[in-house]
Amino acid sequence: MIYSRFGTKLTLVSQGTDDAGQLCIKATCEGMDGERTYHRHELTADNGHTEIDAAIAKLPPTPKK
Numbered sequence: 001m002i003y004s005r006f007g008t009k010l011t012l013v014s015q016g017t018d019d020a021g022q023l024c025i026k027a028t029c030e031g032m033d034g035e036r037t038y039h040r041h042e043l044t045a046d047n048g049h050t051e052i053d054a055a056i057a058k059l060p061p062t063p064k065k
Contacts, residue, residue, distance in 0.1 A: 002055055003044045004029065010043070012055055016062030026062055 002010045009030040018024045018039075025043065026035045045051040 001046050002027075002052060004038065005042045005044060007044075008032075010038070012059055014062040015056055015059040023056070024062070025056060025059070 002012060004010055010027040011030075013026040013028060013035055015023065015025050018037075023040045025038045025040065027038055028035055040052070040056070043052050045055075
């Protein structure tokens with residue numbers, strides 16, 4: 001399970017990069033509407049970094065605007 005740094009359960013949707021070239025992950029938050037954007041360092045997981053990296057690797061790219 002992937003969580004925000006505040007402990008909210010997340011469902012990862014897609015990955016991309018921001019204007020600075022940093023990895024960004026789009027996710028939905030349990031109990032909230034819409035998608036939010038997170039940087040890799042803002043995520044935590046039950047099984048640590050390995051679980052986060054594996055989940056990110058399976059994500060499709062974020063559509064360009």
